[in-house]
Amino acid sequence: MFKTTGKFKYRTLMLMAALGLSATWQSALAHTRLKTPVVQENSAMHGSDYNAAVIGHGCTNPTTGAVDADVIGTVVVFPDGKDSIITVDGVPHTGTLTDFVTNWGSPVTKIQDRSIFDYEAYIKDSLGNKLGFWTGGGNGLKGGFRAVVPLATAGVVLNEASCAKSVTFVLGIADICQITNAAGFNEETVNVWAPAVGSIYDGSPDRHGYDSPATLQVNRSITPLPASCGAGVEVVVKPSANQLNRDLRIIYNGSQVWPAE
Template sequence: MSKLNYQKKWVQHLLVPATLAVFSQCSFAHTRLESPTVIQGVKVHNRLNVGHGCSIDAIGTKGGSTFAQSAIFPNAVSYTPIIGVDSSATGSTWNSATYTTQPASTFYSPLAGIGTLIREDGAWPITLQKTDAVGNNDGFSAGGKAYDQTVSASIQTSVATAAITIPATSCARSVTFMLAVADICDITVPSAIATDKEVLYWSPIPNFAGVPGQPFGSAKGNSTSTNIAGGIPVGPAYSNYDGYTDAAHTIAGDGWASPATLKVYRNITGTPATVANGVYTVAQPANPLPPGCTGHGGLGDDVYVFPSAAQINAEMPIFSGVNQKGTLYWK
């Protein structure tokens, strides 16, 4: 499709929004992966589900029609992600992690291509793979039709999540990738002035010990927010796409520090081959923890991988071509 026809298709659908609903196999309160937890070494036909539209009033009632979406998985080849390791004796959450400067290869591989768009007959008439400068798949943009989400429905985009391997020498028992997602209800409003009424962001905010520049927050903060332990602090933005409820960008939005996630578990005991309904599943070898791992009382560490602000700022905009080239449709 030529750039001109591609652009016309966006505009045509914008001027004549559809009042359609695409139902998921299950219900999602927010934008989340349909299979948010997977075992290492297994490629999964996954889906990113938009659980509801943008805000429609001052108190954050959801119901706006979603017109497009931009989604990014962390890339550790062309960018340097923020990585945290939680080894605490009790519980496990990303905001109890500690920043590490160890390279991503210490904890997982591949280092990019974590999420690859699957083009099929889905909800969106326009879909495009996002890539970095050397061709690694980092996510996707999709859209071209406004979906009414005032009924209980979610919009799905199919994506293949990679077969992640945790190195045998690593003490990680799990690796969680934090996605950066923008659900766009009004593509004519740029991110610089967008509120939750036009764009609803599900933003990864690495507010944990040792991260350079943290605590990230907003000009006014919000001590009562439950998005993060202790509320949203007063502080600088993490990226240009954190999300806000006001056009002046002083109050953090509904999806601030509430990203979609992909959690990969270490296959400590191995998985035998299976045959079910004519489908053969290949056996997966055991990957036990190496000696000397002390995290969580010897059970292993939980690792959290956030896309860098540089990656989010570069790849969140929607272009007509891969590698952020061609006609700019939204930024």
């Protein structure tokens, strides 16, 4: 079960049973990333790209200062493509994602797996599109190990009329070590790998991992660039602050478990 008592322990939340603890010891530079961060565009009819989120290390242990504190769950969210922040070669784009991607909707499928955590559920928008997932519980991780959380991304097709040579989707991920509200986020309670876009997950610029999110880059491979595009452009899509505040959380049995309310 999710637990948190005092500053360094855990209190029991009755909303979920038997959520185990996890621990992992790695270099402070081993951020949570996708196992395969670069893929080729993939027509939806040809299936998905199988991937995984790799949890590189735990939170800071207050006793030792090492990043080996227990991780009790993780949350992964992709940009929804609706109010997302889009840049083209670093310049803000005022159009829509469909200017560059033709089939963005439900970007992620969680591969059912209980080797690390026992509980998992989707994070969906009002139309039922799967924008992300959370997972936690069970035996969890043990010190000295990384977690590999399997997932699949939907086939992505770039707009053949656009000048995009690649589209990079920026994720929001949180590896949770203690249940707190947003005011309690710190290096001992949660590792947040999210873009700094003004959400409650921004954190401090002097904190480890600040504005250092995982990414999925999709390269053009189905159709050639139009001749007028030259070398092409690089497009980056980030979730908005509004989406992160709404979606990067754990809802279990209709109640919000994390961040604590």
